[in-house]
Amino acid sequence: MTAxxxxxxxxxxxxxxxWLSALLGNLAYHLDDRAGARTHLTLAGALGESIQEPALTAWASGALAMVATARCDWHHACQHAQLEVTWHFSLGSDTDIELDPRSPRDNPDWPATGGLVHRNHRRPARIATSYPKLLRVEGRDIHVVDLDADEGTPVIDLAPVFQEMLPRGTLHQPEWPTDMLRDYWKHADERP
Known part of the structure; x- marks a missing residue:
């Protein structure tokens, strides 16, 4: 045998x-053995990282969040969950859908692009996705930061974000989104 x-x-x-440890962790969870589930899933996650197997690492991490949530151990659940939230632009109007090319924010310095390039309420389905950080869970209330939706916005779905499921490689985009969104996360009082 060679090296x-x-x-x-x-x-x-x-x-x-x-993968066997991940399956045993899942079985232990369903047999109500939370300690056994944590042990097996932690091992599965560590092995996934050591062999650079993203699917195993992501699966174990998601299952660990499920075990922590079942135990109401919100601190550990939060460690496993950066969220992806899909929500509806409920304050928009079906009469305000814009598919024709236009410059973002009517700025002539930025190229005119079609409605599917924009990330605002004028998209045909009026659906958006945000990636807020989970702060804590209190009963059925989920507290997050950086969810760029209005108070009372209907949430369609939420899921944990795993690094392995994000776009691979370098993200390429034109310069205008960076220019347009430079102050996006600043408080309204701090924006130019």
Whole structure:
């Protein structure tokens, strides 16, 4: 055997043990053995990271958040959950949909683009996605920061964000969104 085949065998065994541990963690959770579930899922996550298996790492992390939530251990649940929130521009109007090319914010310095390029209430389905940070959970109330929606906005779905499921590689975009959104997260009083 060569060193390369030894390494390949080792990675294969770690992958199998990782997924087996993830399945045992899932079984332990459903058998109401929360400590066993945490142990197996933590091992699965560590093995996933050690062999650079994103699917295993993400699966174990999501399952750990589920176990922590079931125990009402919000601190640990929050460690596993940066959220993706899909919501509806409920204050918009179906009569204000804009598909024709126009310059963002009517700024002639930025190119005219079609309605599907814009991320505002004038999109055909009036649906948006945000990536807020989960602060805490109190009963059925979820407290977040950086959810760029108005008070009372209907939430369609929320899910944990895993690094492995975000776009791969370098994000490419034109210069105008950076220019337009430079002060996006500043308080309204601080914006130019």
């Amino acid at each position: 390369a085949s030894d390494r390949e065998t080792e990675l294969g065994l770690r992958r199998q043990v990782g």
